[in-house]
Amino acid sequence: MERIIIYGSQYGSTQRYAKRLSQQTGIPAVNYKETPELSDVKTIIYLGGLYAGGVLGLAKTLRKISTEKVQKLILVTVGLADPEEQENKDNIRASLQRQISPELFGRTKIFHLRGGIDYQKLSFGHRTMMKLLYQSLHRRPWETQTAENRAFMETYGKQVDFTDFGALEPIVQEIHRGTI
Secondary structure: OOEEEEEEOOOOHHHHHHHHHHHHHOOOEEEHHHOOOOOOOOEEEEEEEEEOOEEOOHHHHHOOOOOOOOOEEEEEEEEOOOOOOHHHHHHHHHHHHHHOOHHHHOOEEEEEEEOEEEHHHOOHHHHHHHHHHHHHHHOOOHHHOOHHHHHHHHHOOOEEEOOOHHHHHHHHHHHHOOOO
């Protein structure tokens, strides 16, 4: 297998993006928990939901990757924060640099997509964590909040979906481009 799409999705947004990307490219998509042997894969496209600064399933997947054989890693994060905000991009990138070896990070193309959230579907632990975060942020003056925090405050407790399958087009183009 030359190429594979692997995804880590907790509540479904990332999985929907991965399945659509698979349809558009003809590349099989699998959940990171079911990742096959990756030793002969040349291009890995990893889509992962952002949770508390980490990318779901990325660490487990990276342990299966031979950095000498993988020619291209395309990493797509999916989260609530607006990826057009430079501050959000910088925060995500800094977090990714701590998770990916420097040699592989240098050969990684990174994209950011927006997902969605339905507070009614969150696990008890995630609901509790979100409530604590909301309460903590709510105490701070609005003008001192980051763009990401403001977006969180505005959507807290609601069902929102920022999924945009049109945003997959630059990723499709990158997949069809030559190796890095």
